[in-house]
Amino acid sequence: MVIDHHDPQDVLDPMFSDVRPVGAAATLFVEYLQSGCFLEMEATNPNHVQVATALMHGLHSETDGFIHAGKAEFGAAAFLSAFVEHALLERVMCVKKSRGTMDTIQASLAKRVIRGGLSVAGVGFVRWGDRDSVPQAADFLLTEDNVQTAIVYGLFQGSDGREFISGSLRTNNATLGVDSYLKRALGCDTRGKPYGGGRSRAGGFEIDLGFLSTARSDRSIREAKWVLYDHEIRKKIFLEAGLDETLDGGEAVNGHPAES
Template sequence: MTGEHAALTTPPANGDYAANRPPARGYCEAPDRLEGFIRALESARGKRLLIVIKGHPDPDSIASAIAQRHLAKAYEIESTIVFFDPISHPENRALAKSLDADLRQYREDMDLGAFDYMSFVDTQTPHLPVRVARPPPILTFVDHHKIVGGFDAAFIDIREDAGATSSIYAEYLEHSQFGLRLGSSEDARLATALMHGIRADTDSLLLARPIDFRAGAYLRQFIDSDLLRVISKQSITVRTMEIIQRGLNNKVIRGTFLLAGVGFVREEDRDGIAQTSDFLLRHEGVETALVFGIVNGDVVDGSLRTNSATIDPDGWLKAVFGADSAGRHYGGGRRNKGGFRIPLGLFARCRDRDALWAIGKKTIEDLVFEKIGVEQDDKDAG
């Protein structure tokens, strides 16, 4: 599914959510769940909602709770975020303060039974950690861990294929009609919180899944970069996440070989091509991944990663891309990795970027697929 599912819902009565809201561009993994989530919120319009953070609040649970409150507000739902264990990590305390998150620690004089509904985020069990005579019914339960036990709720969304609950909420935001808006400081803080939550729960993207990269590609246009630098230690840049998303969208698999073009890339982001190749090799079930793009508008830059016993990156890339008039090879490598850089020369002056990319992409694909075909024929003949 693509952007045509961006308008799955009827916009809420309050607020102009269409203003400054970019259209959805990514893939919606679960449109039926999105619709179920919206129906649950609509059923609670005008009610009071208790949003529960269990355990010590961490970046993913904090961001998910804030997102739940943001989405509920569109349906005139009054939400209160309550946590029960102290925010123990100094970075998480700084996060909550920097975001002006309005999180409330449970006190014995709080009447949790006075709420109309409860929502649980980023937790395996839907039970309050304190005794409440008549706990409110569960409106929504959203998490990315394997569920423990059964329970009743108006809406449940558990995705074990997500690296972070924040990624699920980012999908809700992107593919509904009350998503994040450009120019809104409140929405920028929410986007920043979700991005930090994703990074924190995926070990700086090392454990990220496709939904996490789709979320990152969506959120990057809204985040407050200065705030993100303050609250996170980054090993993969936001722009690299977007390049990885392009690689996921554009990948072509032939047998155990994956090829992906990621379009135009800034010089300062060129490392994202290699990181995308690394990611696709780990997550797409192939033996070899080759990712390429046009860097700085004047060179085709590519990266190859392989765990194949039959591909020597150095020899393979030299055979595919050849050499210039001076005999300098465009590509090369060692052991399980390699790369290539092919100057566009006069063609770099082409003003039609779409045409330039189409020519570059077609040329690379033809060369690679021809090489794969020759190798496959040789293997079959043997």
């Protein structure tokens, strides 16, 4: 079963699919609740309150605080407002960033390369427990002046020893087709599955390193591999955007203006 608002990737063949171009996946779930066919919401039922609060958070986060919300999202929020626990929602919205997240954001600032409104940062090794820090770093880089699109990626290793590059894209460029851009820039694996994809304003990618995965103890080898991966991914990203990552015209590189 697939219920989402992302562009179809033609990878799954679900028994049931509801994919529509709304502002948030939560909007679709709220529509189901509004229909009354699956559940009659009750403000006195704590489980219903938690569901409504979670969906309200989903609406808020996926529409950038309702900035990019449409009529459907505002209607969904109006319906949920009768069941939301506002104190719980406030606690969820105000969760403090972990040290790992702050380290990733710091690394993205130090290593970012900016060209033509595109900010790209490879942050190196990221702990599996801090995997959510990469999209948060992309969100942060997007707030910089004159940046319309931010891409942050890092190297992860799962509990099974599998290594992979995972990245996030955030943009406020309404003309950028995020899904097609990432697919063209990064290509597909041997099975024809795209490494990346997305929707309006956001996207992500994951590149499995396969047999090139290295044991945790071989740090020097992993660091050498990262230099290569970082260079190749950054080059592909800028090339697809029609930009040159080399110094030119005094734009910022690694967070500092280029010397003339």
